Amino acid sequence: MWLMAASGGGTLVLDQISKVMIGTWMYPGESRPLIPGLLYLTYVKNTGGVFGVFPRSTWVFIVSSLVLLGAFFVAISMARNSPYARFLFSGKLSNLGVGAVVGGALGNLVDRLRFGAVVDFLDFRVWPVFNLADIGIVVGVVALGYHFIFCAQRGEDGEAG
Numbered sequence: 433m434w435l436m437a438a439s440g441g442g443t444l445v446l447d448q449i450s451k452v453m454i455g456t457w458m459y460p461g462e463s464r465p466l467i468p469g470l471l472y473l474t475y476v477k478n479t480g481g482v483f484g485v486f487p488r489s490t491w492v493f494i495v496s497s498l499v500l501l502g503a504f505f506v507a508i509s510m511a512r513n514s515p516y517a518r519f520l521f522s523g524k525l526s527n528l529g530v531g532a533v534v535g536g537a538l539g540n541l542v543d544r545l546r547f548g549a550v551v552d553f554l555d556f557r558v559w560p561v562f563n564l565a566d567i568g569i570v571v572g573v574v575a576l577g578y579h580f581i582f583c584a585q586r587g588e589d590g591e592a593g
Contacts, residue, residue: 443535
């Protein structure tokens with residue numbers, strides 16, 4: 433469980449620090465090349481969901497985030513008593529994945545509660561602008577998927593061997 437807490441806390445802290453830095457150094461709508469032709473810092477406030485779908489739906493995303501986070505915490509508390517919850521938290525890779533997803537969800541939830549929108553700033557110009565919380569969520573989901581497909585079925589904990 434310590435790995436879950438570390439990955440979640442790390443994701444949340446790095447996400448919030450990066451957003452404070454962007455908010456300090458840039459104004460909304462501003463874009464600066466970080467690696468010209470590849471990566472730009474573009475300060476965007478997203479009131480919708482992923483890729484900006486359902487704009488101005490902040491409260492819907494706040495409520496859904498709270499429900500999903502609540503479900504994670506209920507599953508964590510049940511881990512000692514339920515074989516299904518134990519399956520979710522059965523290895524280092526799954527703990528890392530859950531932590532990253534929870535940390536990312538909390539990072540975006542903090543933004544929605546503070547600003548009414550999520551601060552996005554990583555811009556490859558071929559993909560919608562995103563942030564470190566989004567990276568945490570994607571990496572966490574991939575780690576969980578890998579764990580469920582390749583490790584848990586064999587009773588492994590997802591460690592590289």
